[in-house]
Structure formats: C-alpha cells, structure tokens
Amino acid sequence: MFRTVLPGPPRPGILGKIRAWWGGWPLGQLAFLLAVAALGALFVGNVLETMARIGILPGFGFLSSSANFEIGESPIAFRAGDTYLRAILAGLVNTLKVSLLGCVLATILGVAVGVAGLSRNLLLSGLVRWFIEITRNTPLLLQLFFWMALAKALPAPRQAAALFGSVFLTNRGVYIPAISLEGGPFGLAAALGITALAAVALLLFLRAARRLTRQTGSVALALAVAAPLAFLLLSGARPEAEMPALSGFNIRGGLNLSPEFAALLTGLVVKFAALIAEIVRAGIQSVGTGQWEAARALGLHDGQIIRLVVLPQALRVITPLTTSSYLDLTKDSSLAVAIGFPDLVSIVNTTANTTGQSLEALIILIGAFLTINLALSALMNLYNSRVALRGTRR
Template sequence: MSSIVTPGPRRPGIHRRLLMWWGHRPIAQLAVIASFIALLVYLGINVTTTMARIGVSPGFDFLWRSANFEIGESPITFAAGDPYLRAMLAGLLNTLKVSLIGCVLATVVGVTVGVAGLSGNLLLASLVRWYVELIRNTPLLLQLFFWISLAKAFPAPRQAGALLGSVYLTNRGVYLPAVSAEGLPVAAPVLVIFIIFALGLVLVLLSHLKRLNGRTIAIATVAILAAATTAFVASGAKLTFETPALAGFNLRGGYNLTPEFAALLTGLIVKFSAAIAEIVRAGIQSVNRGQWEAARALGLHNGQIMRLIVLPQALRVITPLATSSYLDLTKDSSLAVAIGYPDLVSIVNTTANTTGQSLEALMILIGTYLGINLVVSALMNQYNKRVALKGTAR
C-alpha cells in the first residue's frame, strides 16, 4: 500500500521576504527616511557653519586640553590643568557611585517597606501607605532641595553630637566609621580587579554548563573570597577600624560623605524606594492565596512562606518593573547638578561652557547615559530570564 506525500507550503521568495521585512508602502517609508536624513544633514551643515563662524573647530580634540577648573569631590585625583577627559572620567565615576549605591539601598528599603505595607498591623500599613503616596507624588527636584537644605542646617562639627557613639551629622557632611587596610601592597587594586574578573568568569562558565544555581554561586563566591583573604593575610596587611573624632575645628578619621553626596543619595533612595515598595506589593499580591494556604498546611511560618514560596514567584512580576526603576534612578541622578554635586552632567556642562564644544559634549553625555542604561538593562534581562516561567514567551 503506497502512501501519498503532499508537499509542504512553499517558502517565500526573495520579493516576498523583502516585503515581509520592509512592510507595506515601501515608497512612503523611503520618503520618510530620506526626509529624516536630509533634516540631519541640514542641521549638521548649519552647526558646522556656525561653529566655523565663531572660531570653534568641530571634533573631540578638546578632551586632551587642560581643564581650568577644580572638582570638589572626585574618586580619582584631579587638579586644574588635567585634561578634560580626566575631568569627565571623575564625573562618570561620581555618577556610577551614587547610582550603584542608590540602586542597592533603594532596593533594600523598598522591599522592606513593600512587605511592611502588607502586614496585618493597621498602623504600620497606614504609615507605609502615607509614605508611598507622599513620596511618589512629590517631584524629585523638590525633595533634593529639601535634603540639601537639611544637610546645610546641621550643626558645625564642634557642636554635633554622636549618633550611636560614632556617627556625626554636621554641616560639613556625614561622618561614619570606616575600615581601612594598612600595609596593603601597591598591586592591591589589580588584585581586587582580578578577583572580580575571576568570580565573573566562574559564574559565566557555570551558566554555560547549565549548573548555575544558588548553591554553586555560593560555593564559587566563598572559594574566591577565601583565596582573596589568604592573599590579603600573606601580604602582611592589617585591617583597622577608624571612628570619627573631633580634632580642632573639624572631625578626623572614618569616612566622610559630603553634604551634596549625602543629600543626593538620600533623595534617590527615598524617592525610588517608594516606587519599588509599590512594585513589591503588586508582585506579592499577584501570587495566588492558595500558595499561602498550601505552605501553612506544610507547617511553614509567615517568614518562611514569604522567603521560600512567595518572593521567588513574585520576582517574575517585580524584576521587569524594578529594571525601569533602576534606569530611572540612574538617569535622575543627573539632577545632582541642581545641588552642586559634581556628577557627569555637571562636569560636561562646565566643559561645554569653557570650551564652546557644546555639541560634542552633548553627544558624549547622551552616549554615556545610553551605554550605562543598556548595560543595566542587559544585566536585568539576564536575571529576568532566570526567574521567568520556563517555556513562556516574552
């Protein structure tokens, strides 16, 4: 008995593929694209003509000229006369520092507030609701003005009292205890970079081997930290604990947060912790109540249910929305220019005003923020793939 094999559907030809890729009305689309390109060319010609008329040559050669300004706060050494490129690097590091710390602390505060808002305590839930509504409906710029005014209103170092015995709130900044390393070799920064690179490499290899889970991550982290601790002890360095102490008219020792940095960081944490709290609340409430009842039937208490059952499922809802909050926090850190914190926007503005290369400075600013946000999005999307339901289309 012979079987009849029917041919399958024919694959689209080249013309059909072009139409599928290009879409309908290709001529109209070409006209729009050509008009946009013509507009960009027209604007470019006008800009170059204007720059030539005022004596400014286009290009990025200004990055290697000497900057004639100082930076009040910089993670790297900078002095007037250093290149503009180094000044922008200092501003970029300031932006990355406040953004990274802000994202971590806003997440911690937001998760805590979001979980507290769902508690059975009516007073606590009401306070959380008032906090979230007040912060979410107030402009961030206004909040930054409030925090910088509060920071400047603190007493002078000689009149400031110690909180918890070692924390000082003064009009010159916030002084905190710090741990410092004495006798650390010059190659220590290279060692730290190597440890971070090694940890990332191990995690990437485990991910490709499909063996990346919480246990393997913990084992790899502990192993690398143990190796780093061994190298630290072998180098002869010692850890010392420093607490701020009054010396003359100022405090010495410990770690000092400038008023501008402290105000910006506090404003970002408060603002976005409220948004993350709402995201956490929505994610937790998206988990079916049957999950709670089943967990209680197994004898788990509320803390275990939240940590082991509810939050892992709620992360599928929380992660995409939290990514938007992290991106907004990074971009809104640019409001630091309003309170005097030398972030990337502030340095680029100063550079544009002193060199006249406004267009190039703006291109650098846009490209830098775009690159930072794309990296954050890529990392969060990778994490979102891990917590998403397997087999679901995104």
C-alpha cells in the first residue's frame, strides 16, 4: 500500500527572512530609526561645535599626554608625568583587583551564610536573618562610609594588637602575611599564571579525549599544579613568607591593604554576601524533600547531603542569579570614588577634569565596564550551560 507524501510549505527566501526579521509596520520602524539617527547626529554636531569653540580637539590623542597628578595606590608603577593611558590602566587594574577579590570572597561568605540560615539552630538562623535584612535594606554607599569611618578609627600602628600573631588592623591599613618567590627568574604572579595555564590545558585535553572522570580530574589537577611549581623550585626560586612586624612608628613587611581598599572590599563583600546568601537559600529550598529523604536513607549526614546531593542540583537556580550579583558588584565598585580609592571611575573623572575631554573619558569608561561585564557574563553563562545540561541529563 502506497501513501502519498504531500510537500511541506516552501522555505522562505531571503526577502521572506528579512521581512520576518524586520517585523510589521516597516515604514513606521524605518521612520523611527531615521529620527533617532537625526537626533544623534544633531547631538554629536552640537558637542563638536562646543568643543571647537572652547579650543578642545576631539579624539583620544590626550592619552599620550603627560598626567600631572599622582595616584595614591597603584598596582603598576606610576608617577606624575606618565601618560594618561598608563594612569587609566592603573585605575582599571585597581577595579579588576577589587572586583575579582570581591566576587570570590562574597561567594565564599554568601554560601556559608546561606547554608547557616537553614540551620535548625534558632539562634544561628535568627542571627543570619538579621544580618541579611540589615545588609540588604541599607544603601551600599552608606555601608562604605561606615566601613571607612571604622577603618580610620582603628588604632595607630604602635598601639595595634596583632591578631593571630601576624595580622595588624591599623588606621594606616591592614597588614597581613604575604608569600613571595625569591632567588628565581620568575615571580609569584608568573608562577600562579603558569600553574593556571597548565591546569586548564591538561583538563581541556582530557575533556576532549573523553577520559575526564572525578578521579582522573583530581590527579590531572594535582599534576598540573605540581609540575610548574617543581620547575620553578628547581630553577632556584624559593617561597618565603613575609610576616608584618612593628618597626619604629610603622609596620614593615607583609602585604599592606590601604584603608580605602580595605573599606571598599569589606563593603562589597558584606553587601553581596547577603544577596548571595538569599540566592543560595532559595536554590537549596528548590530541591525537593524527596532528595533529602533518599540521601538520609543512604546514611549520609546533612553536610554530605548538601555537598553531594543538594548543591549540584541547586546550582541550576543559583548560577544565573549569582551572575547578576557578580555584575552588580563589578559595577558598584565604582562607588570607590566616594571614599577616595583610585579606581577606574576616579582616575577617568580626574582625566576628564584636567583635559576637558569629558565625552572621550565617558566613552572609555563605558567601554571598559562593558568589556569587563560582558566577559564575566559570557564565562558565567558558559558555566551555567554546563550545569543545566548536567541537571537535565537522564
């Protein structure tokens, strides 16, 4: 018995695809776009005319000019007389430093607080609830002012007590132990970079070869970490711990976190840890009670249940919302200008005031934050897609 197969609807051609993409009312949309373009051209024309009238040449040539200001805290070498480009680069590195540390520390603290909030201990869960509500319902700028005032109220170095024997909280900053590599051709940053690249390369190779399991992944990561460090040690480098100690009227050695940086980092971590804690709580509670009961039936205690059963499933809820928190933390780091930390916004603002190139400075600022946030969002979306595929696999 034969069946007649009728042809399906014809596939749309190029014009049909363009019409579907453009949508309805094409003339109205075209008129709207032309009106927006005309307004933009009028705005740009007025700006260029104003700049020409006051003697400012448009463009980014000012980046190669000398910046006649100092930067209080710069992760790269900078002094008055260096170019504006180098000054902006120093501010960008400051922003990246506080954003990266803030995301890592806020995640650690937020997960711990979120899990503690689900405790059966009424005192602990109550304290967590008060912490979250107070932190979430007060402005971040107000919190930064509080942490900055607290940092300035700390004792002078000679009167500061050593916490755990090696941490000093003073009005000149926070002093903590530091680790450095001495005697070799590379520094600690290069060692960490080589280690990270080797670990990623090995894991990607095993992943492509489809041989990556929990056991082989752990062994591969250990080898990737050990091999570059062994190479550096064989080259003559030796890790040395620098402990801060009181010397005269100040503290020498170790790593010094300025009061502005410490206040900014603390404010960002505390604020967004509270938000991440609520996200973690919601993600854990989204997992059905049957999962808990099945895990308890297998003899797992609560810590193992959360780590092995609940959190892997809750990540499908936690990851997208945590991505938004990371983006907000990066953007809110711009509030550093209010407490005197020389981040990207502060240095670009100074550049605009001293050169008069306000429009170009704003373009640089917008482009930098867009690049940082889009890169962070792409990485988190990649991780989220992997978590979602694992969660839906049967």
